[in-house]
Amino acid sequence: MIWTIKKAIYRAMHGSLKVMMVLFNLPEPELFTGAGSSLKIPEVVKSKGINNVLVVTDKVLMELNLLEGLFNSLKENNVEYKVFDDVSENPTIQNVEDGLKLYLEGKCAGIIAFGGGSPMDCAKAIGARAVNPKRSVLVMKGLFKVRRKIPPLFTIPTTAGTGSETTIAAVIKDPDTHEKFAIVDMKLIPIVAALDPELMVGLPPHITSSTGMDALTHAVEAYIGVCGNKLTNENAEKATKLIFENLEEVYKDGLNLEKRNNMALASYYAGVAFTRAGVGYVHAIAHNMGGLYGVPHGLANAVILPYILEFSRKDAEEKLAGLAIAGGIGTPIESNEELSYRFIEKVKAMNKNMGIPSSIKEIQIKDIPLIAERAVKEGNPDYPVPKIMNQKECEGIIRKLLP
Template identity: 50%
Template structure:
């Protein structure tokens, strides 16, 4: 078990983060939302006087033609566009540095990121490197970016990460695969477009995993000990929208209204966890990703019900509120009954999406290392509602062995 003095020390660290979140201004991007809002964003970039733009994305989006209208609109506005499509899932230092080299070679004045969390995270890092003579390794951590990054604009094509509104960029060491979060309010994009039309062709499996990622953000921020009235409001709004629209988005991918609502849910969840933080789900999921290259949304989905089971005794009122937001209250259920119904609802969603509660690549011999790194990450950064020691964490991760 954890010694009480350690728990108090960890709580002190997270209280300091809460004070910082209350004192340090957290900018929000100018938001465009709705069908073809990505094209409205292109016009806004023109109004800012930007003539040369680096468009950061991945090869798949280029190949399927998803960028064609955006590129045409930018060029119609007299903006010269250079495309960098070398971003892969879990972007690495070298991908960022290559993007920076292309940006400098073409004298780009701003960056437009189009894609999921990986292109957006990479673009944040490229924008910061463009104006700061500092390596990515030295930027990792809290508030280490001195100069404002290059103007950054984003169009998310998945509804999950909330990267369009967060203060975080996660990049990885290509050799160790260790993720290095860069955390600074200066990383928040200047503008973002939530265009549900761009998400209509997203495959069901990706839709499900990214949607569960957004739900994890909403849940972990809501049960966080650093939650405020503002973050709880955003988290509840995100939860309601996800519960009403995610299954439709997965099973009827051409439903524009559901897609647009999921984009807004992801945005709300991003606003919530930017200030309130996340927890053990993310800490463990990050290490699954680092060790096995598990997609982040899938990793969160697998870990989420196990952490809810562990934390339940200390968060029954919060889970009951989430159950109410999910329209699960049908009579005079107690808070405990509602908490159980909410966890059961999460599990039923995973079953509907054919997402297991185990990870095929997880090896028993890796569990001690994963637990150690996850606890170090969580206890230094996350305001978890119920602490655990290494033995408890190892046992919990052991339940995820296939």
């Protein structure tokens, strides 16, 4: 009885969230696409009257010399820069504070985030701290707690996965509690994004596959949730089609620039969809895999996605069928039931073909109640999922993830 009332309250909250998201009319960044597009960013920075930026990136990308073109272009455009390259995978509060120090020392007026979701999220949080000095990262955790808009943020994603270049979220890890949490606020939306496939050709296959499955998870969770609208559905459909058509091939042939470009677009479209329509329990559980065990975000999502789809299948049947048709793996003359099962099988097959396991070896049985508690707390009521889950059901799903 109490559970039934709780669910009704969650649904009412999802209803208001849906209306709010339409009313907010979130802006999108100015977009540059195609090979070499990242090199245009310094000119755009300069055109906005900014002469001094912080470049936020990670050590791997520095070692790969991936930023050389950007640095040269910044020099050519007389934009001074400081580099913060200490962002870890699953960026921490300490990363944000260290980056902030450099931003303030350099008297920067803007930020260029260069990298995957980790540098982009860290850059958003650095920006938020810079203009809200009295608000700690933890104070800004949750929905709409960032008071002042971040300094101009220019993003150059080097993975095709998170969509952070267009989203209202920054996911940060608290190393004390091993929890990953999101700062969610429209004031974090970057003003410019350059989707440059040339930067992605060196992505190792296992990162290509897992980040690509993260993008698919964004599209699917946004689409099957109850907060979708015409814009988010169209974007989720475009993303799903592109991912179905390109991801497995680009996993095998990372040098294919056209397919890299398609994946970069897919990731962006999926970002547009989920930042307005929300994600679901795949993310709620995956964040805990990242927080507790350091499992990469995309990999955790990829493994968990089929299990959550099976849990939600009946309630999401019609939508899964719609996405199967949009993704080109079914036709409207088939039954929704058939199409929804086929969609789940497709996700499983993609995982298998790309060497993604069906379990998460790091999970410790003793942690299951804690993971479930945190995941359910994260998801309810904030994630507008098709089927609401309780602690016991969540524990059951996590048990299925054991090797």
